[in-house]
Amino acid sequence: xxxxxxxxxxxxxxxxxxxxxxxxxxxxxxxxxxxxxxxxxxxxxxxxxxxxxxxxxxxxxxxxxxxxxxxxxxxxxxxxxxxxxxxxxxxxxxxxxxxxxxxxxxxxxxxxxxxxxxxxxxxxxxxxxxxxxxxxxxxxxxxxxxxxxxxxxxxxxxxxxxxxxxxxxxxxxxxxxxxxxxxxxxxxxxxxxxxxxxxxxxxxxxxxxxxxxxxxxxxxxxxxxxxxxxxxxxxxxxxxxxxxxxxxxxxxxxxxxxxxxxxxxxxxxxxxxxxxxxxxxxxxxxxxxxxxxxxxxxxxxxxxxxxxxxxxxxxxxxxxxx
Amino acid sequence: xxxxxxxxxxxxxxxxxxxxxxxxxxxxxxxxxxxxxxxxxxxxxxxxxxxxxxxxxxxxxxxxxxxxxxxxxxxxxxxxxxxxxxxxxxxxxxxxxxxxxxxxxxxxxxxxxxxxxxxxxxxxxxxxxxxxxxxxxxxxxxxxxxxxxxxxxxxxxxxxxxxxxxxxxxxxxxxxxxxxxxxxxxxxxxxxxxxxxxxxxxxxxxxxxxxxxxxxxxxxxxxxxxxxxxxxxxxxxxxxxxxxxxxxxxxxxxxxxxxxxxxxxxxxxxxxxxxxxxxxxxxxxxxxxxxxxxxxxxx
Numbered sequence: 001x002x003x004x005x006x007x008x009x010x011x012x013x014x015x016x017x018x019x020x021x022x023x024x025x026x027x028x029x030x031x032x033x034x035x036x037x038x039x040x041x042x043x044x045x046x047x048x049x050x051x052x053x054x055x056x057x058x059x060x061x062x063x064x065x066x067x068x069x070x071x072x073x074x075x076x077x078x079x080x081x082x083x084x085x086x087x088x089x090x091x092x093x094x095x096x097x098x099x100x101x102x103x104x105x106x107x108x109x110x111x112x113x114x115x116x117x118x119x120x121x122x123x124x125x126x127x128x129x130x131x132x133x134x135x136x137x138x139x140x141x142x143x144x145x146x147x148x149x150x151x152x153x154x155x156x157x158x159x160x161x162x163x164x165x166x167x168x169x170x171x172x173x174x175x176x177x178x179x180x181x182x183x184x185x186x187x188x189x190x191x192x193x194x195x196x197x198x199x200x201x202x203x204x205x206x207x208x209x210x211x212x213x214x215x216x217x218x219x220x221x222x223x224x225x226x227x228x229x230x231x232x233x234x235x236x237x238x239x240x241x242x243x244x245x246x247x248x249x250x251x252x253x254x255x256x257x258x259x260x261x262x263x264x265x266x267x268x269x270x271x272x273x274x275x276x277x278x279x280x281x282x283x284x285x286x287x288x289x290x291x292x293x294x295x296x297x298x299x300x301x302x303x304x305x306x307x308x309x310x311x312x313x314x315x316x317x318x319x320x321x322x
Numbered sequence: 323x324x325x326x327x328x329x330x331x332x333x334x335x336x337x338x339x340x341x342x343x344x345x346x347x348x349x350x351x352x353x354x355x356x357x358x359x360x361x362x363x364x365x366x367x368x369x370x371x372x373x374x375x376x377x378x379x380x381x382x383x384x385x386x387x388x389x390x391x392x393x394x395x396x397x398x399x400x401x402x403x404x405x406x407x408x409x410x411x412x413x414x415x416x417x418x419x420x421x422x423x424x425x426x427x428x429x430x431x432x433x434x435x436x437x438x439x440x441x442x443x444x445x446x447x448x449x450x451x452x453x454x455x456x457x458x459x460x461x462x463x464x465x466x467x468x469x470x471x472x473x474x475x476x477x478x479x480x481x482x483x484x485x486x487x488x489x490x491x492x493x494x495x496x497x498x499x500x501x502x503x504x505x506x507x508x509x510x511x512x513x514x515x516x517x518x519x520x521x522x523x524x525x526x527x528x529x530x531x532x533x534x535x536x537x538x539x540x541x542x543x544x545x546x547x548x549x550x551x552x553x554x555x556x557x558x559x560x561x562x563x564x565x566x567x568x569x570x571x572x573x574x575x576x577x578x579x580x581x582x583x584x585x586x587x588x589x590x591x592x593x594x595x596x597x598x599x600x601x602x603x604x605x606x607x608x609x610x611x612x613x614x615x616x617x618x619x620x621x
Contacts (some may be wrong), residue, residue: 032419034601081564089348099341128460139341152490156429159416160423178419179412181351185617190348199412228621283342291495292427298487302480305546309509310541313349315375316535322527 044168046270054227056140063222090195090202104137116277145204150267153183169206350617356368361610362401368479369512370396390451397448430484436477443471493557493616502546510539514599561619578605
């Protein structure tokens with residue numbers, strides 16, 4: 001049966017909003033002040049990134065860019081292992097980091113050339129490769145927004161563009177942000193960035209659009225090793241603790257969780273990590289501090305200094321016989 | 323170093339076992355020279371209003387005429403300051419989005435509302451201040467506007483430092499006395515501005531009183547400045563070379579304090595006193611540039 005095509009213009013149209021320069025200006029002025037009732041709260045979701053199984057394939061970076069229609073950043077050879085992304089940015093919401101913890105390279109002259117090709121040797125086997133002594137390791141980690149429970153970027157935002165959405169994810173409303181950069185300044189993880197393309201701040205949305213449709217975020221979906229796991233945050237935390245126990249049992253005693261629980265100076269993260277070295281090695285702050293902890297004291301000192309200066313002014317007027 | 327998108331500029335580096343340790347973690351906001359000027363103009367406007375208002379309330383007969391002009395000048399500086407704030411946004415056409423919410427936890431929101439509420443009585447005071455003499459019946463309105471504007475002017479002066487110190491940026495995050503310094507400095511700048519106006523208008527009693535006041539305020543401001551330097555000393559040492567730091571110290575102590583003090587005490591002519599007042603402003607600008615550059619220079 002032949003399908004019948006219908007021109008969109010032929011379909012019944014709802015009345016068009018008025019257009020023209022004045023209407024555009026009016027819309028620009030009024031629309032940001034319109035409010036709608038927020039969506040019903042849903043179970044908090046997040047990411048658990050197990051760095052011990054990351055293979056550095058960058059499928060997450062690619063999937064994120066594809067789904068979110070983020071432009072390419074160009075190819076820049078950094079010389080830093082396989083990390084040519086450099087940093088999280090307004091156009092890179094995932095960043096795979098590479099850390100080469102290898103021993104000193106053996107001088108070429110001291111390496112005896114094999115008499116026969118390795119693969120033809122009877123001793124060659126997968127078991128031999130797996131058990132040969134290793135003098136180093138690779139660490140890889142897919143970095144992303146931490147979706148902090150008490151997020152400094154959200155606290156800083158003066159426009160209300162940065163919110164915790166119904167999934168408790170930190171989300172930038174792109175139609176509200178005016179690019180003031182307060183969030184950039186506040187983020188201790190160097191996540192939020194202002195774009196030079198549109199002047200607005202951007203970062204991982206935790207694929208809000210996909211979540212609303214019941215889908216897994218693109219990066220977690222693409223990850224071939226389940227290094228990036230997505231789900232209800234309580235479930236993820238349980239799973240992560242079990243994984244740490246398992247690694248400890250298998251001799252990886254240095255494994256620990258980063259951002260799983262709140263510290264004295266920072267809230268827990270809804271995107272947290274399993275690491276096997278110091279956080280700084282992965283480019284994470286060892287002991288993140290929420291800048292808002294010192295805000296009240298800073299206000300007190302500023303107001304106190306202002307009042308002291310006013311008192312000094314009045315004293316000077318009095319001394320001057322006024 | 324980072325590009326406009328905050329991406330690290332790609333210099334060739336050798337992979338190290340330490341991985342990313344020692345590299346800058348935070349992204350420096352794209353706040354540059356315009357913000358340093360904004361800090362200065364904000365300080366001059368709010369300081370001038372505060373000093374003019376307090377002087378006028380304390381001794382109306384001595385300061386009323388200079389204060390009347392001071393409000394108009396403060397409004398002019400505020401307009402320039404607001405323009406700098408708007409053009410520093412990534413999307414200046416969305417500047418009014420700042421007024422969508424009132425958020426006491428966000429220093430920038432507090433500042434936006436303080437500046438808005440300060441601008442209204444300032445405009446009234448400035449407008450009435452420049453009206454001809456027969457409009458004296460509006461003086462009561464002007465006085466009410468001045469009193470209403472006082473807390474918002476102080477709030478507008480206070481928020482700037484807290485905005486920068488409530489951040490994760492190298493240097494700023496440790497600057498517990500930044501708000502204290504900027505507020506105290508704003509009042510000193512305002513006093514310098516008021517002295518300048520008194521000199522220009524030939525108000526001798528006002529000039530004499532303000533000379534003493536500026537000398538005291540310049541000295542008092544050294545206290546929060548010293549505490550601020552103690553807070554950010556590691557960041558300063560990382561961000562600037564020893565020669566740059568020596569130059570900055572010379573500009574602050576020599577050009578911003580000792581020279582103005584000498585000129586205020588020994589100055590006999592108007593032009594010498596004007597130079598003293600200008601020194602205070604220039605030193606304030608140099609310090610503000612150094613503060614704004616801190617995260618960029620440390621990255």
